[in-house]
Amino acid sequence: MDTAAEVFAAQGYNATTVRRIADEAGMLAGSLYYHFDSKESILDEILSTFLDELWAGYDAVLAAGLGPRRTIEALVTESFREIDRHRAAVAIYQKESRHLSARPRFGYLADSQRKFEAAWLGTLERGVAEGAFRADLDVRLTYRFVRDTVWVAASWYRPGGQHSPEEIARQYLSMVLDGIAVRE
DSSP states (O other), rough: HHHHHHHHHHHTTTTOOHHHHHHTTTTTTTHHHOOOOOOOOOOHHHHHHHHHHHHHHHHHHHHOOOHHHHHHHHHHHHHHHHHHHHHHHHHOOOOOHHHHSSSSGGGGHHHHHHHHHHHHHHHHHHHTTTSSEEEEHHHHHHHHHHHHHGGGGGTTTTTTSSHHHHHHHHHHHIIIOOSSSSOO
């Protein structure tokens, strides 16, 4: 699965063949069909595994009853943990989810995106209402900024690098929540 995810992430779904995945995994293409009936099934397993783990973490954060700032901090941290665990799946999701969502088998991608947006926007709106975030905050723009800033890290992040997912999250959160300018 890891090999297939890396191939899909590098080449894209349409350009990837089962033969290419098998070659990269050091096996015969027919051997993959013992486990999966199609390339689509392989991709489905990769994406659904990633999203199931992401939502297990997010749901735990959202159920914890944290204040808005702590919720945002925990969601960002959980996001970086998922990038660490499923970097290739995140890259696939970013590149392919829009057109895959139109296929019945991948309808859960659009459902997940709506749930993701609701969780983040709801937390930001709650933060504005409770005075944890600025009253003039455009929550939709903020959501897009934070989402894109966090998830684009899958394009450069490599597990086992100089910084842990938690350290990267801490740095990102410091920039997003506290800014980068020296306070006077």
